[in-house]
Each structure stands twice: as structure tokens, then as C-alpha cells.
Amino acid sequence: xxxxxxxxxxxxxxxxxxxxxxxxxxxxxxxxxxxxxxxxxxxxxxxxxxxxxxxxxxxxxxxxxxxxxxxxxxxxxxxxxxxxxxxxxxxxxxxxxxxxxxxxxxxxxxxxxxx
Amino acid sequence: xxxxxxxxxxxxxxxxxxxxxxxxxxxxxxxxxxxxxxxxxxxxxxxxxxxxxxxxxxxxxxxxxxxxxxxxxxxxxxxxxxxxxxxxxxxxxxxxxxxxxxxxxx
Numbered sequence: 001x002x003x004x005x006x007x008x009x010x011x012x013x014x015x016x017x018x019x020x021x022x023x024x025x026x027x028x029x030x031x032x033x034x035x036x037x038x039x040x041x042x043x044x045x046x047x048x049x050x051x052x053x054x055x056x057x058x059x060x061x062x063x064x065x066x067x068x069x070x071x072x073x074x075x076x077x078x079x080x081x082x083x084x085x086x087x088x089x090x091x092x093x094x095x096x097x098x099x100x101x102x103x104x105x106x107x108x109x110x111x112x113x114x115x
Numbered sequence: 116x117x118x119x120x121x122x123x124x125x126x127x128x129x130x131x132x133x134x135x136x137x138x139x140x141x142x143x144x145x146x147x148x149x150x151x152x153x154x155x156x157x158x159x160x161x162x163x164x165x166x167x168x169x170x171x172x173x174x175x176x177x178x179x180x181x182x183x184x185x186x187x188x189x190x191x192x193x194x195x196x197x198x199x200x201x202x203x204x205x206x207x208x209x210x211x212x213x214x215x216x217x218x219x220x221x
Contacts, residue, residue, distance in 0.1 A: 035210075037159075037212075044202065044212055044213065044215045045159065045204075045212040045215075047211070047212065050210075059209075061209070061210075095158055101164075102149065102161055102164070102206075103161050103170070105159055106158060107157070108158060
């Protein structure tokens with residue numbers, strides 16, 4: 001069974017950083033592009049970015065390119081999202097997903113940016 | 116950047132009704148348009164990929180059509196379990212989601 005489990009969310013103060021993790025199991029993690037998507041409360045989905053199998057290609061939505069960094073550790077079957085300079089606009093549920101067939105998604109982790 | 120305009124934003128229909136949801140791209144995206152279903156508190160679920168290909172395990176009452184800039188998701192006979200929010204996603208150039216259509220039972 002394919003599983004993607006996000007962790008690392010919670011309450012963070014404005015201006016601070018936070019790193020999310022996504023633990024993958026049930027498929028050959030190192031064979032697939034992976035991605036992150038977020039959803040602000042009551043809003044639609046926003047693509048954050050994607051990373052290829054060996055981390056040689058990483059693409060971001062332009063508005064988040066200078067704030068967010070995607071990485072992966074294939075030995076640990078884990079995807080990461082490093083977020084910096086967080087603001088209230090970054091409050092959202094963050095989903096990791098297998099980004100080739102876009103078939104497998106995690107359940108999401110909530111990040112709340114507030115003082 | 117490609118913008119996706121999804122309509123309607125809200126839809127109320129009865130069981131058995133034919134339901135259509137539309138997405139319009141700001142430029143030609145060829146066939147690269149997917150549809151997702153998201154139920155309350157759950158992750159999005161892929162329904163249709165590349166305009167009209169039904170994903171594995173998805174009921175045949177779901178179908179997709181369109182090309183270029185105009186795309187449609189159709190539910191041929193609405194079932195109670197179809198109550199959800201539906202999103203389109205273009206992946207011709209980067210990735211852009213539509214704003215979503217909330218589907219409720221009348």
C-alpha cells in the first residue's frame with residue numbers, strides 16, 4: 001500500500017522558518033518525481049514545486065521560489081519542504097504528492113503562522 | 116503564467132442529475148488537464164487525466180472532454196457520494212489549479 005505521511009507542521013511565529021517532512025512507503029520512492037501543494041483555509045489548491053528523482057531538477061511556483069526549498073533523501077524515502085520568512089499568507093494545509101501520475105497524495109499537515 | 120478559470124464555483128443538483136463543471140485556460144494547454152475530487156477533510160483524488168482518460172477505479176459516470184482552452188468534467192448521473200469539491204489542474208506549462216467547484220445535493 002502506498003503511503004505518504006507529512007509531519008512537522010504546527011504553529012509558527014511570523015518571520016520564522018519551518019521544515020516539513022513527507023515519509024513515503026509502498027512504492028519505489030527514488031523512481032518518481034515528488035511535489036508539494038498547499039491549500040489555505042477555505043481556498044483552492046496551490047502548487048508549490050516539484051523535484052526529480054536525483055534532485056538535479058527542482059521547479060517552484062515563481063512567487064514562492066525565494067522562500068521555499070524542496071529536497072529529498074532517497075535513502076530515507078523522505079521528501080522535505082524548508083519554509084522561511086513565513087507570513088500569515090502561508091497558513092495552509094501542506095500536501096506532498098507523487099508528482100508523475102499525481103495519483104498518490106498524503107493526508108496533509110497544517111501549518112499556522114501566527115503570533 | 117497560465118490562469119485557470121473554473122465555473123461554477125458552487126453547484127446544487129439532485130441525485131440522478133447530469134452535472135457539468137468547466138475550466139477555461141488563459142492559453143492553449145493542449146490536452147494537459149486533469150480533474151480532482153476532494154471530499155471534506157481528505158486529500159485530493161485523481162478522477163480524470165489528460166482531458167478524458169478515466170483514472171483506475173473511478174466510476175464510468177465521470178467523464179472529461181475538451182481541448183485547447185476549454186474543458187469539461189461531466190457526471191452523468193449524480194450519486195450522493197459525489198458530494199465534494201472538484202478542481203481542475205493544468206500541467207502543460209507549470210501547474211495551475213482551478214479555484215474549485217463545490218457540489219452539493221439539492
